[in-house]
Amino acid sequence: MIEANHQVDLALVKGLVEEAIDSRRLAEGRERQLCVERGEKPDFAPLMLGHPYQALAGTKEIRCYKLGDHHLMVGGAQVPELSDYPHLLFTEQITSPEVMLYEALWDLLSWVRTPDDGQLSVRPNLCFVLGTCFGMEYEVGEDGSAWYSKTVDLDRALDTDLSDLRKMGQVPLVLEHLEFFRENLPAEVHIALPVAIGPINQADAILGATIWEKFYDEPEKMHALMDKITDAIIEFRWLCKDAIRGGNESYIGPLCLSFDCAKIGNDALVMMSPKMYDEFVRPYTNRLCQAFGGGLHHSCGFYAGHLPSICDTPGVKIINFGEPRLWDMEEAVAQIHRSGKLYHGGWYRQAGEPLEDYLRRGLAICGPDRNRATLFAMGEGPWPPPEETMEMWHRLQE
Numbered sequence: 001m002i003e004a005n006h007q008v009d010l011a012l013v014k015g016l017v018e019e020a021i022d023s024r025r026l027a028e029g030r031e032r033q034l035c036v037e038r039g040e041k042p043d044f045a046p047l048m049l050g051h052p053y054q055a056l057a058g059t060k061e062i063r064c065y066k067l068g069d070h071h072l073m074v075g076g077a078q079v080p081e082l083s084d085y086p087h088l089l090f091t092e093q094i095t096s097p098e099v100m101l102y103e104a105l106w107d108l109l110s111w112v113r114t115p116d117d118g119q120l121s122v123r124p125n126l127c128f129v130l131g132t133c134f135g136m137e138y139e140v141g142e143d144g145s146a147w148y149s150k151t152v153d154l155d156r157a158l159d160t161d162l163s164d165l166r167k168m169g170q171v172p173l174v175l176e177h178l179e180f181f182r183e184n185l186p187a188e189v190h191i192a193l194p195v196a197i198g199p200i201n202q203a204d205a206i207l208g209a210t211i212w213e214k215f216y217d218e219p220e221k222m223h224a225l226m227d228k229i230t231d232a233i234i235e236f237r238w239l240c241k242d243a244i245r246g247g248n249e250s251y252i253g254p255l256c257l258s259f260d261c262a263k264i265g266n267d268a269l270v271m272m273s274p275k276m277y278d279e280f281v282r283p284y285t286n287r288l289c290q291a292f293g294g295g296l297h298h299s300c301g302f303y304a305g306h307l308p309s310i311c312d313t314p315g316v317k318i319i320n321f322g323e324p325r326l327w328d329m330e331e332a333v334a335q336i337h338r339s340g341k342l343y344h345g346g347w348y349r350q351a352g353e354p355l356e357d358y359l360r361r362g363l364a365i366c367g368p369d370r371n372r373a374t375l376f377a378m379g380e381g382p383w384p385p386p387e388e389t390m391e392m393w394h395r396l397q398e
Helices: 010-020 023-037 081-084 088-095 099-113 128-136 152-160 170-183 200-215 219-243 267-271 275-280 282-290 307-311 328-339 355-366 384-393
Strands: 138-140 146-147 250-252 253-255 261-264 294-299 316-321 341-351 374-379
Touching: 010 099, 023 099, 023 253, 023 374, 081 099, 088 099, 088 138, 088 146, 088 294, 099 170, 128 170, 128 200, 128 219, 152 200, 152 219, 170 219, 200 219, 200 267, 200 275, 200 282, 219 275, 219 282, 261 282, 261 316, 267 294, 275 282, 282 294, 282 316, 307 316, 307 328, 328 341, 328 355, 341 355, 355 374, 355 384
Parallel strands: 261 294, 294 316, 316 341, 341 374
Antiparallel strands: 138 146, 250 253
16 A cells, blocks of 8 residues: 555646647537537537546556546546556545545546547545535545445534535535646646535435435425535535636536536435425425536436436436436437437447447437437447547448
8 A cells, every 4th residue: 555645746647648638639529519518410429438447447556546427438548657656545635635636637547548529627536525514424445435434413414504614524625625626737627526416415425314214204304404405515516616716617527518517416316206306306406406507417226207307307407327227218318308408428338239239329319410418438348449439430420
């Protein structure tokens, strides 16, 4: 294990990223993405590849740190330099913005070298921090995972004074990381805000398993808690935007949007009925999204019964499936498109599926005008070099 006081060579990996940036490729991909957002027909449907699985593998000493929003993507360029330099555990990244940016740029390098339509952004991996404002404590595993080790009583959570959120819990640490990222990022690399948890996920983290009893036994208090959490997320996100001096345009992983989009993770919705979701989650999700330019709604699992309500939420503009293998993607994305929303995310390649068949399924998902989705590749390999995948993707559209 590398010692916590190890000095990383931030300038080195920053130089590798800058050397690999292809401004023309970024401009073309950005225009394709924004064309889809506008509902127009792009020259080619945008496609993002990201990491090869091989870059994510490796020994524990090399890769035992938390990756960002990009770990589901496959088929990207290799990073042979990765094993030549030291890498630090997530616990050491949390306490050092320099170390976290160093690892984030290594995470990004495969992406920068991949000739796809993805844009470039990194984020401090501190999404769990808001719970510390409610007095919660977390633990961090060597694999980079973070979890709350204790829950908080409902009444205590409701009594928490969040009037000075900027100084509470580990919010100052997040702002320090964001300011360091802003001052030290390579040109054309953007910051994705580390605010990606929705109100229901935060409530679930605070209360633990008792949350499901509270919805039935103390519904008024649960509404008050969801309201309080929503206020906190909104304020936290504004603090983060101020720290990076963010404008209206936003970046979420490889996705570029012309508006300030709030990413909302509502994974816990699969634990509740559509009716309960409509009462206890949808209003707060909508308020959070509408506090900004709109929202990207993410949830893992299969929740076909909830999807109509999510599609009908005014503030939600983009929908992401965490587990697309569970869905009939062409049908689900068509449903999303009919509601006036956009799908951003993966579609799963099955084991043994020829690449051309897989890409044709992706084009069917994008629809006849290529503007129902911004897709990234995921699933079983083997994957050819990214240049071959992109050449085939474009050839199939000519």
